[in-house]
Amino acid sequence: MTYVLLACAILAEIAGTTLMKLSDGFSRLWPSLGTAVCYLAAFVLLARTLRHLEVGVAYAIWSGAGTALIAAIGVLFLGEGxxxxxxxxxxxxxxxxxxxNTGGAH
Structure with a gap:
């Protein structure tokens, strides 16, 4: 269940970051509100994950996976090089x- 929560935290962070891009510098209401909701969800889910995983491991997985996936989304869907x-x-x-995950997350 811990990794399900972490995966959901990662997905919420990715959605929030994508919506932030779509908010056009927070000048568009709905993407801006979506950004706030997704980031709140991401931090709540990450906090729940920290009950069972070491903070260094959980944060590294959360930020690393989020960074890699958002970079891929930028290339695949947002026209980035x-x-x-x-x-x-x-x-x-x-x-x-x-x-x-193989050496320190257990």
């Missing part, structure tokens, strides 16, 4: 999350 350096960075973040 995909340079070799960006792709390598995403791969390294994913590798770091995998290492944390």
């Amino acid at each position: 995909a340079s070799p350096a960006k792709l390598l960075g995403i791969a390294l973040v994913i590798a770091g999350v995998v290492v944390l």
Whole structure:
């Protein structure tokens, strides 16, 4: 259940960040409100996750997975460039999350 909560926290953070981009600098009401709701949900879910995981591991997975996924969303759906350096960075973040999960998250 802990990893389900963490996955939901990651998804909420990704949704909030995507809505933040769509809010056009908080000048559009609904995406701006969605950003606030999603980030609130992300932090509540992350806080619940911290009851069962070490803070360093949970935060690294939350921020790392969120960073990699939001970068992928930017490239795939928001028209952002995909340079070799960006792709390598995403791969390294994913590798770091995998290492944390296999070596230190239990």
